[in-house]
Structures are given as C-alpha cells and as structure tokens.
Amino acid sequence: MNKPRWVEKTPDHYKYLDQILDWYPQAKAIWMLRDPRAVVASTLKRWPKTPVDVRAKEWSDSIVIFQQKWSEDPRVKLIKYEDLVTDAESKMRNLCDFLGEEFYPTMIQEGTQNVQQVFLPDEDVSKGPNRLANRSITAVGIDKWRSTLSAQHITTIENSAQDEMRQYNYLKVKQATR
DSSP states (O other): OOOOOOOOOOGGGGGGHHHHHHHOTTOOEEEEEOOHHHHHHHHHHHOTTSOHHHHHHHHHHHHHHIIIIITTOTTEEEEEHHHHHHSHHHHHHHHHHHHTOOOOGGGTSTTOOOSOOOSOTTOOTTSSTTTTTTSOOOOTTTTTHHHHSOHHHHHHHHHHSHHHHHHTTSSOOOOOOO
16 A cells, blocks of 8 residues: 555646656556536636636547547546446446555545645645545535536537537437427
C-alpha cells in the first residue's frame, strides 16, 4: 500500500494523452466518463458564461476521441463514474487489477482516509476543486444536475450529445408512438 503514485485529474488532459503516454509509456490512464448533464452542471458553476451546447459538444467530442484513439489501448481504461459510485467494491477491484495494485476494503469504506494528503501545507482543501479528494466514494451527488439545470439546459445537452449519451446509456432510446 506504500507504492508511490501520481494522480492528475484535470479533465482536459485527455487532449494530451498522446504526449503523456509518449513521455511515460508505462503509465496507465483512467478515462472517467460521467453523465454530460452532470458535467455541464458542474462546469456551469465555475464557468457560467460558456454556452451549454459548447460544453455538451466538448463532452461528445471527448467520447469520439476515446473511441477512435484509446478504446483498444491496454494502458487506457474507461469507467463510468455512475458505475463506480453505485458499485464501488466491484469497480475498485477492477481498477486495482488494471493498475496492478492490491485492493483494500478500506479504499471504499465511509470514514476512512487512505488517500495521503498531497496538497501544499497552507492550502485550504476544505474549499475549491480539491475539497472532496480525501472523502469516501459516494453516490450522493449522482443526480444533482436534475435540480441545478433548467429544462432548456437539459434539452440542449441531450440534443447536442444524444448519440454518445445513448451509446453509454445516459439517454434512453425513445419508443416510436403509434
């Protein structure tokens, strides 16, 4: 359990995965996929002026890039965020196998803190983007987007990203009515 690991979670780094894996050919990348409505809801808090359709298209484009470049690469593993938070033990065991790490049940137990603090000593980790980094896996916010996005935003996202959303079961195929 005392193996050193670097973890970088900047979402836009998928754009540079070629270069990252060139520099570190033994590295492994986890491609975290999340419902685009949740992604857009989250980004609207930080960048409220970016149009919703632009954010939805970015999400769709990232999926296309994954499928074209990385879906067959053994160093890259896609996992759906929703699967991770609703089936934590199974998904974490699978991720540990992928990473060559041993699974410990405390990795997913509420109230345990197996993540070593890696922030600057004077950094306030109770605020900002790192505030949840040392907390246990939880499904609490999985559908938070439902209460934060307007109906118009939801429609815009679903229209902009519908093909990829259907492919990953974020949008059900509408039944034809007679």
